[in-house]
Amino acid sequence: MENSTTGLKPGSLSARDRIKSYVIRAGRMTAIQKDALARLYPLYGFDWQPGRKLGPSDILNANSKFVLEIGFGMGQATLEIAKTLPDTAFLGIDVHAPGVGKLLSEIEAQNIKNLKLIKHDAVEVLTSMITENSVDGFNIFFPDPWPKKRHHKRRLINKSFVKLLASRLKPGAYIYFVTDWEEYAERAMEVFSEEAGLANPFALWAEKQSWRPVTKFEKRALSDGRAIKELYFIKPPASSSV
DSSP states (O other): OOOOOOOBOOSSSOTTTSOBSOOOOOOOOOHHHHHHHHHHHHHHEEOOOTTOOOOGGGTSOTTSEEEEEEOOTTOHHHHHHHHHOTTEEEEEEEOOHHHHHHHHHHHHHTTOSSEEEEESOHHHHHHHHSOTTOEEEEEEESOOOOOSGGGGGGOSOOHHHHHHHHHHEEEEEEEEEEESOHHHHHHHHHHHHHOTTOBOSSSSSOOOOTTSOOOHHHHHHHHTTOOOEEEEEEOOOTTOOO
């Protein structure tokens, strides 16, 4: 798949015992990626600091919209979206070192001012470093579908994780989930629809948002005959019945 989406199922289990929705693979890193991770992470990355609260002012300014991408892979789409929406503060979360290094090098090379990264588990970041009702949007594009039935428990999208996402959204904010795996899309639709804190403004599947680029991975999925399914849910304002 395109990315190594991070996330754990929150609950009473210790971090060591929780079922992870990602595998940290010891993939080769290029010299550029290694250099970027060592040299640029202190400039464009955040260390895991439980209790420190991150917001748009840590990236751009306090009045900016604050959007998180969970599992950005090599960062192609993340970078393009940040360039398209320069007034939005983006925080990318992933554990895959080559991808973090690659995106850091592009942030420097293209002088991107509105994007920073954190190399850590998404559930722990959301639980300890992101406040409730503070996020304008979550982007989750092409997470690992874990296609084998015995691995479905590892999927990022589960009831507890979606509840955590909803708790961090501002009223009116969104979760945008895209996959090329139809069965995963259908299950995700069930999970999102069952969350009381979210609503689907579409009849069922969402339209592609104009600012989301089509990546090489997506083109390959389409050429292989896999349909792209888009889900877009919002956290309705308290006075809204949408």
